[in-house]
Amino acid sequence: MRQVRRNLVRFPSHFMFELSREEYQEIIRSQNATLEQGAYSRYLPFAFTEHGLLMLSNVLKSERAISMTIRIIDVFVKMREMLANHTELYGIRR
Numbered sequence: 001m002r003q004v005r006r007n008l009v010r011f012p013s014h015f016m017f018e019l020s021r022e023e024y025q026e027i028i029r030s031q032n033a034t035l036e037q038g039a040y041s042r043y044l045p046f047a048f049t050e051h052g053l054l055m056l057s058n059v060l061k062s063e064r065a066i067s068m069t070i071r072i073i074d075v076f077v078k079m080r081e082m083l084a085n086h087t088e089l090y091g092i093r094r
Contacts, residue, residue, distance in 0.1 A: 010059065011048075011055060011056075015055055018044050018046055053076070
């Protein structure tokens with residue numbers, strides 16, 4: 001994510017955050033990944049909000065990055081639609 005690190009001003013804390021080492025290890029364990037010690041990046045991965053993904057699409061220009069960003073944004077839209085139709089999921093009554 002060199003482009004993200006080069007453009008940190010575009011990603012305030014409510015757009016993106018870096019996972020802690022503990023969170024990252026939990027993800028690796030939950031996915032049954034078997035990486036050797038030190039076989040992964042020296043940087044921890046980022047987690048993006050929906051708005052962070054929109055900003056990310058302005059930074060990453062490859063066709064694959066654009067395609068993946070569109071797919072992920074579509075997932076956010078579907079999640080929002082599902083929550084709107086099932087308000088009991090977040091404790092609000094209509």
